[in-house]
Amino acid sequence: MTAALELRSISKRFGPIQALEGADFVLQPGEVHALLGENGAGKSTLMNIAAGILRPDRGEVVVKGVSLRLDSPRNAARHGVGMVHQHFSSVPAFTALENVALAARWPMTSPRVVRGKLEELTRRTGLAIDPDARTESLSVILRQRIEILKALATDASILLFDEPTGTLAPPDALDLLRVIRDLAARGSAVVLITHRLDEALAHADRVTVLRRGKVVFTSPAPGLSEDQLASHMLGHPPESTSSPVSAAVGGPPAIQVDRLSVPPLGGRGPGLRDASFHIVPGEVVGLAAVEGSGQNELLRALAGLIRPGSGVVHVQAPVAFVPEDRTTEGLIQEFSLADNMILGFGTSAPWIRHGVLAPDLCERLTAELIEEHQVHSSGPLARAATLSGGNQQRFILARALAQKPRVLLAEQPARGLDIQASRDVYQRLRLAAGAGAAVLLHANDLDELLGWCDRLMVVAGGYLQVVPPGTGRDAIGRMMLAPGSSPS
Amino acid sequence: MTMLSVTRRGLGDWVASLAAVLAGLAILALGLSVAGYDAAGALAALWHGAFGSWYAFTSATLVRAIPLITIGLGIALAFRAGALNIGAEGQFYAGAILATWTGLHLQGWPRFPAVVMVLLAGVVGGGLWSLVPAWLKRRYGVLEVISTLMLNFVAEALTSLMVQGPLQEARGVYPQSDSIVAAARLPLIPGTRLHWGFALSLFLAALLWFLFRRTLWGFQLRATGTNPRAARVSGRINVGAVAAAALIGSGMLAGLAGSMEVSGVSYALFQSLSPGYGFTAIAVALLARLDPRVIVLTGVLFAALETGAAGMQRDAGVPAVVVYVVEAVIILVVLVADAGARRRAAPVPEGAAA
Numbered sequence: 077m078t079a080a081l082e083l084r085s086i087s088k089r090f091g092p093i094q095a096l097e098g099a100d101f102v103l104q105p106g107e108v109h110a111l112l113g114e115n116g117a118g119k120s121t122l123m124n125i126a127a128g129i130l131r132p133d134r135g136e137v138v139v140k141g142v143s144l145r146l147d148s149p150r151n152a153a154r155h156g157v158g159m160v161h162q163h164f165s166s167v168p169a170f171t172a173l174e175n176v177a178l179a180a181r182w183p184m185t186s187p188r189v190v191r192g193k194l195e196e197l198t199r200r201t202g203l204a205i206d207p208d209a210r211t212e213s214l215s216v217i218l219r220q221r222i223e224i225l226k227a228l229a230t231d232a233s234i235l236l237f238d239e240p241t242g243t244l245a246p247p248d249a250l251d252l253l254r255v256i257r258d259l260a261a262r263g264s265a266v267v268l269i270t271h272r273l274d275e276a277l278a279h280a281d282r283v284t285v286l287r288r289g290k291v292v293f294t295s296p297a298p299g300l301s302e303d304q305l306a307s308h309m310l311g312h313p314p315e316s317t318s319s320p321v322s323a324a325v326g327g328p329p330a331i332q333v334d335r336l337s338v339p340p341l342g343g344r345g346p347g348l349r350d351a352s353f354h355i356v357p358g359e360v361v362g363l364a365a366v367e368g369s370g371q372n373e374l375l376r377a378l379a380g381l382i383r384p385g386s387g388v389v390h391v392q393a394p395v396a397f398v399p400e401d402r403t404t405e406g407l408i409q410e411f412s413l414a415d416n417m418i419l420g421f422g423t424s425a426p427w428i429r430h431g432v433l434a435p436d437l438c439e440r441l442t443a444e445l446i447e448e449h450q451v452h453s454s455g456p457l458a459r460a461a462t463l464s465g466g467n468q469q470r471f472i473l474a475r476a477l478a479q480k481p482r483v484l485l486a487e488q489p490a491r492g493l494d495i496q497a498s499r500d501v502y503q504r505l506r507l508a509a510g511a512g513a514a515v516l517l518h519a520n521d522l523d524e525l526l527g528w529c530d531r532l533m534v535v536a537g538g539y540l541q542v543v544p545p546g547t548g549r550d551a552i553g554r555m556m557l558a559p560g561s562s563p564s
Numbered sequence: 565m566t567m568l569s570v571t572r573r574g575l576g577d578w579v580a581s582l583a584a585v586l587a588g589l590a591i592l593a594l595g596l597s598v599a600g601y602d603a604a605g606a607l608a609a610l611w612h613g614a615f616g617s618w619y620a621f622t623s624a625t626l627v628r629a630i631p632l633i634t635i636g637l638g639i640a641l642a643f644r645a646g647a648l649n650i651g652a653e654g655q656f657y658a659g660a661i662l663a664t665w666t667g668l669h670l671q672g673w674p675r676f677p678a679v680v681m682v683l684l685a686g687v688v689g690g691g692l693w694s695l696v697p698a699w700l701k702r703r704y705g706v707l708e709v710i711s712t713l714m715l716n717f718v719a720e721a722l723t724s725l726m727v728q729g730p731l732q733e734a735r736g737v738y739p740q741s742d743s744i745v746a747a748a749r750l751p752l753i754p755g756t757r758l759h760w761g762f763a764l765s766l767f768l769a770a771l772l773w774f775l776f777r778r779t780l781w782g783f784q785l786r787a788t789g790t791n792p793r794a795a796r797v798s799g800r801i802n803v804g805a806v807a808a809a810a811l812i813g814s815g816m817l818a819g820l821a822g823s824m825e826v827s828g829v830s831y832a833l834f835q836s837l838s839p840g841y842g843f844t845a846i847a848v849a850l851l852a853r854l855d856p857r858v859i860v861l862t863g864v865l866f867a868a869l870e871t872g873a874a875g876m877q878r879d880a881g882v883p884a885v886v887v888y889v890v891e892a893v894i895i896l897v898v899l900v901a902d903a904g905a906r907r908r909a910a911p912v913p914e915g916a917a918a
Binding site for chain 1: 778779780781783787790791793794795796797798799800801
């Protein structure tokens with residue numbers, strides 16, 4: 077049988093980083109093939125090469141037995157390779173029909189023909205969509221469905237999904253995985269990039285593991301265990317993941333919110349509506365939500381960065397805020413670590429006297445801090461940009477903890493980090509709670525929140541609910557669905 | 565928004581700056597040869613005009629460097645905060661107008677207070693002129709690039725109106741003001757036409773360097789200019805206020821330059837008081853990579869080019885305007901070198917290796 081897609085000894089280098097080194101990958105027709113690996117292992121790079129987005133330094137791309145030089149996504153699409161990216165690439169103001177037609181280069185001059193084509197496509201694939209719905213008004217799962225239809229509309233028989241479940245609530249994720257299985261049953265060959273081991277084992281036929289740019293393991297999925305896969309991903313057996321749960325210190329609330337409403341950031345989404353809750357010192361509270369449900373508005377209003385529309389907020393100072401985007405908001409990449417300390421500390425810092433800075437003192441304190449928190453860098457004068465993502469985040473947290481915050485607010489602090497680095501991050505948050513801070517934490521991954529938090533709250537469609545103790549994972553997942561959106 | 569990566573300067577940047585100056589001169593020489601001039605003779609005349617004698621150096625080159633340095637410092641102040649002030653020309657005239665008006669009304673004042681009053685009037689004039697774009701930006705989000713540029717035309721028209729109306733000389737013949745009172749004139753360094761404004765501009769360069777490097781306010785300014793989002797999210801910096809203050813401070817320095825020109829050189833106001841100082845100073849600041857110490861050097865360099873050009877026209881018959889080609893080439897080379905350096909330094913996008 078001819079493989080649908082074959083990648084032969086692919087190598088790719090980005091500056092000093094060898095992203096891929098002699099990676100081989102074979103995808104058979106009709107199979108769902110999970111591609112596993114930690115962040116930075118090279119999963120996306122490998123699939124971007126297959127989709128014609130990146131060109132390999134060395135190696136060969138073979139589609140249905142023919143060796144090809146894929147130099148653009150359009151060229152790849154012509155040969156039946158389509159990619160569904162993690163971040164959607166549809167025009168928000170267009171309808172579903174317009175977006176699909178745009179991607180497939182259907183001529184919009186004959187609307188009736190195009191409409192017929194889309195109807196035929198949805199019938200053939202079982203992916204129903206309202207062709208006239210404006211894309212921005214649709215739920216995340218339906219917007220993702222448009223992305224899939226866009227790939228299928230170019231007659232793609234090889235579909236590459238890049239972390240498709242990363243931004244979905246658990247019931248939606250399950251629904252999507254069923255769709256993917258169904259596509260394979262209808263003859264498509266599917267690659268599923270993921271870092272979720274349970275997903276790979278439950279829904280894939282085969283599994284391939286990448287570690288540091290090399291393929292280290294490939295095997296049929298049945299009969300494998302999560303531990304087996306984890307040790308291939310890490311290169312060593314995984315440590316036990318029991319989280320230290322501290323008893324809440326208690327006392328009067330450090331965060332007290334009463335009927336808080338916040339207008340949406342950037343004018344899009346629901347914002348936050350009428351939220352009430354409190355958090356006492358020593359507690360780590362997880363905020364579960366899918367993208368754009370109002371969690372950013374809540375955290376940023378508590379941090380004092382945006383003005384609430386109405387309601388009462390009491391937050392004890394000092395407050396530390398860890399923004400979602402560490403590269404553009406958490407740090408100034410062009411500045412040294414010492415300068416980034418000055419940025420984070422503001423006006424009340426030991427190195428400021430009458431508005432004049434004492435750089436020597438700041439550098440010394442920065443050096444001590446990066447030593448204490450094992451931030452790998454060439455020293456306090458290293459530019460932030462020279463640090464790896466994990467070390468940048470370690471530095472940001474170290475800087476926050478050094479201010480002995482009473483309240484610590486974190487937006488996806490472990491995003492894009494590998495397993496060890498994200499565990500580090502969560503341990504530091506627990507440390508802050510142990511020192512008496514009230515911690516409010518948002519992460520996309522529900523399991524991470526369940527593992528590291530004392531209790532959970534859910535925001536969906538702008539409405540906040542406190543999760544009652546003892547609520548199961550599935551029930552929490554259902555709470556995360558925006559009110560009014562149906563799960564199918 | 566950053567036009568130049570100003571936070572880290574390595575040896576490569578200075579090599580690029582030097583290469584830019586040499587490239588500018590080389591293109592000038594090439595152009596002159598092609599056009600049939602004696603290139604070597606013209607460059608010698610250029611050098612001689614700028615540095616040929618002590619008198620030429622102090623009384624022509626350094627006198628011209630004073631406004632370029634002072635305005636250049638103002639440009640650095642604004643650009644470092646991410647506020648693109650290209651209205652220094654107008655702020656210079658606003659300062660000159662108010663300084664002239666003040667200088668005409670100080671009969672009977674002793675020298676020192678009179679000079680201080682005139683210079684302060686310039687600071688106030690330039691500050692008021694840049695207050696308008698600063699306010700428009702904070703209140704309505706009007707881009708300062710547009711508003712400061714447009715106000716240049718207004719200021720030049722206002723100058724024209726002044727010297728033909730309220731400030732016109734008593735004789736009413738020429739479109740210029742009367743001379744300001746003797747007490748309001750900046751003293752000269754004996755044996756030269758160089759006024760004490762030169763010392764003031766050196767002091768301001770040192771002050772600004774200290775401000776950028778060693779004060780919290782200077783830090784906030786650099787943070788705002790380098791990454792306004794991170795500056796805002798830090799929760800410690802009022803980004804809008806910092807940028808507005810930098811823009812106003814920038815206008816004050818340009819206004820000061822206008823008053824020094826009146827008080828130290830022309831003693832009167834007229835329409836072409838500035839041969840485009842406000843625009844040349846942008847080149848001065850960019851070539852110095854917004855470093856106040858280096859602005860002193862690049863200010864003298866550009867002043868030398870422009871005064872030398874007059875010598876070149878006189879002695880070699882080459883039109884003086886060709887030095888503007890040199891200035892333009894220098895700036896282009898600096899910008900291209902900087903864009904290239906930034907591209908090489910660009911980190912791998914996080915998603916690419918994920």
